[in-house]
Amino acid sequence: MALDCDWLIIGSGFGGSVSALRLTEKGYRVLVLEKGRRLRAPDFPKTNWELKRWLWMPTLGWRGLFEMSFFRHVTVLSGVGVGGGSLVYANTLPIPRDDFFQASSWGHLAAWKEELAPHYTTARRMLGATPNPLRTVPDRVLQDVGTDLGRTDFQPTTVAVYFGEPGVTVKDPYFNGEGPDRTGCTACGGCMLGCRFDAKNTLDKNYLHLAERRGLTLHADTEVTWVRPLPDGGYEVEALQGARRFFRKKVRFTAKHVVFAGGVLGTLDLLLKLKASPDGLPRLSDRLGDGVRTNSEALVGVVSGRKGQDLSRGIAIGSILHTDAQSHLEPVRYSAGSGFFRLLMAPQVSGATMLQRFVRLVGLLVRHPLRFLKAWFVPDFARRTMILLYMRTLEGHLRMTRSRRLGLSTALQEGPAPSANMPEAFDLARRVADKLDGYPMTIVSETLLGIPTTAHILGGCCMGDSAETGVIDSRHRVFGHEGLYVVDGSAISANPGVNPSLTITALAERAMTFIPAARTAPRDEVASPAGPVSSGARAS
Structure with a gap:
């Protein structure tokens, strides 16, 4: 046959x-x-409020490019x-x-x-791949935090972006005419929504x-x-x-x-x-x-109290600070107007158990309700938020199984469980918040349930x-x-x-x-x- x-x-x-x-x-x-x-460039959403074009949820007829999968021990972000x-x-x-x-x-x-x-x-x-040539406010903040900590291992990221003349389309610059035309990066910050300018x-x-x-x-x-x-x-x-x-x-x-x-x-x-x-x-x-495995990440959004700063300009991740031999911190952004994640955010609190975190969260809201409301209702969440991605090489394993009724599920296998409550990440977020007059927030599943979010x-x-x-x-x-x-x-x-x-x-x-x-x-x-x-x- x-x-x-x-x-x-x-x-x-x-x-x-x-x-x-x-x-x-x-x-x-x-x-x-x-x-x-x-998907072609015009198919990508302008902001992550265009849920039908952004999210992959085929049961609702949404066939976007971004999927969120929720498990007992981790929330997974992936592309489709x-x-x-x-x-x-x-x-x-x-x-x-x-x-x-x-x-x-x-x-x-x-x-x-x-x-x-x-x-x-x-x-x-x-x-x-090329070093990021752009230098933005979050990059300067990250380097300042490194200086305060005595850490000099700060550098621009090496990224898969075409940095030609912004907004100008040229014939294939990579593959001797066999590749598609490309357009210079406009620093719109929308890399993770799908590049609408053919620069990624x-x-x-x-x-x-x-x-x-x-x-x-x-x-x-x-x-x-x-x-x-x-x-x-x-x-x-x-x-x-x-x-x-x-x-x-x-x-x-x-x-x-x-x-x-x-x-x-x-x-x-x-x-x-x-x-x-x-x-x-x-x-x-x-x-x-x-x-x-995951990369043992923690995600924290610091909402800046300074109205004049636009934190959405640049590429998705423009720099990296190695905070020790096993860990590093990166500033992350979405494009202006992309405030969907504010719906999932709560004030950052620490605690070993869900009860401790819940009590501290309630206490924080009672003591400083206006600070939270001011941050949560900020007019353009993406413009005013510096997202921090903290990663480390901690080895902890999960086991994935599958049942006909529930599909994939996770169980602890060996080593420490993935955790969203990392004192090092919280300290770094506090330092960034001090430099932006900001308010640290995390996804509510991390705050209350302690379930980390990973794209890796x-x-x-x-x-x-x-x-x-x-x-x-x-x-x-x-x-x-x-x-x-x-x-x-x-x-x-x-x-x-x-x-x-x-x-x-x-x-x-x-x-x-x-x-x-x-x-x-x-x-x-x-x-x-x-x-x-x-x-x-x-x-x-």
């Missing part, structure tokens, strides 16, 4: 996009399936659409410190720092764009629901296709190899479902779902020597299933302590070097889906 494609990739984020380009370059017929939309997390991430491309590469969880599997070094270089070139180097403007020029077929609005082995080798992949939730059609494809690249939540949800069924992939490792969920398909110690090997091959790979954040097997996007890209670049070139050139383009599964028809 002829297969529809050589490689089928589930997801178009950092792992999936890299895989797509490198495999097409090797001469394979490659198909990418992405559950989200293909062609380009995955690159659509909503804050552009930063840091390389982790040495502890990450040497961590006991995976350090014995390869000489990671040395092996990944050339792939980090390639990834930064492909993503158009999202994956649809580099890896995916080049892959499609080389023959990649990509189907958006196509959510994979099942993967099963074929009797003669290869896999059958079923999916629901269509933008209208209750009018999607079932389609299926066959492929010799399948790459799971749907991000931690997408990949784990699908693999855990497949492991539980004899018609799926029951031989998957029992370690599936283990070792889920990792692990769950960790690497190991065998199926007893991991889900995949050091080349991203799934144990027990020839032809299956996991190439996304769920494969990261230690805490990088920084934005993991560059590391996922570098790992994907490395993984693809182990794939040999196709023996023959592609015979034809990948077929389109051939209608309902029940019809028995296949793509041809």
Whole structure:
């Protein structure tokens, strides 16, 4: 039986996009399936009050690019659409410190720092990495805080942004005419809403764009629901296709190899479902779902008391201050008018238990009600708020499981639980507030429930020597299933302590070097889906 494609990739984020380009370059017929939309610059919201265009909530018919997923131990922020997390991430491309590469969880599997070094270089070139040239009020405040603490390790971020002449469009400045036109960054602060000016180097403007020029077929609005082995080798992949939730059609494809690249939540949800069924992939490792990590973040918004300052101008994250060997602080922003998160904010309070935090919160509101009301009702929340992102390389693991009734859920596995109550973060927020005459606030789930928020969920398909110690090997091959790979954040097997996007890209670049070139050139383009599964028809 002829297969529809050589490689089928589930997801178009950092792992999936890299895989797509490198495999097409090797001469394979490659198909990418992405559950989200293909978005162009005019499709992105101007502010995060445009909920239908911003949020991914398909049950309501909202098919935006930003998803919030709530669990017992963590709230996860992620991106959806062609380009995955690159659509909503804050552009930063840091390389982790040495502890990450040497961590006991995976350090014995390869000489990671040395092996990944050339792939980090390639990834930064492909993503158009450059130091941020802009200097804004939050950057100066952060540097002043560092000076007060005696910390001089302050620097601009390295980011995936085109800093040409602001607002001026030029022919492809990156790929010798093969890339799309780009426009110089206008410093609007809207990076995480989707760049409306084509200045952000999202994956649809580099890896995916080049892959499609080389023959990649990509189907958006196509959510994979099942993967099963074929009797003669290869896999059958079923999916629901269509933008209208209750009018999607079932389609299926066959492929010799399948790459799971749907991000931690997408990949784990699908693999855990497949492991539980004899018609799926029951031989998957029992370690599936283990070792889920965050970067141990804390998010604090400091609402400035100074009316004349516009804190929304710049890029999403423009600088970084290393506060000690394991921790750092970054200033984050949204564009002017983007005040949605004020609905979720409460005064910052500390406390070991929910009762302590609740008592302190009530006490603070009773003693200083006007200060809270003045901050909460500030006319333009984004213009007046400096968001602080504090991250550290604390190792604590969660385990993700799945039930038919509740879907994905989290449980503590080992080490300290993720926590939103970090004295170091609170102290830094207080110092920033002093410099802005500001009022510190946090998301209410962090304030009362102590549940942290992360945009950097990792692990769950960790690497190991065998199926007893991991889900995949050091080349991203799934144990027990020839032809299956996991190439996304769920494969990261230690805490990088920084934005993991560059590391996922570098790992994907490395993984693809182990794939040999196709023996023959592609015979034809990948077929389109051939209608309902029940019809028995296949793509041809």
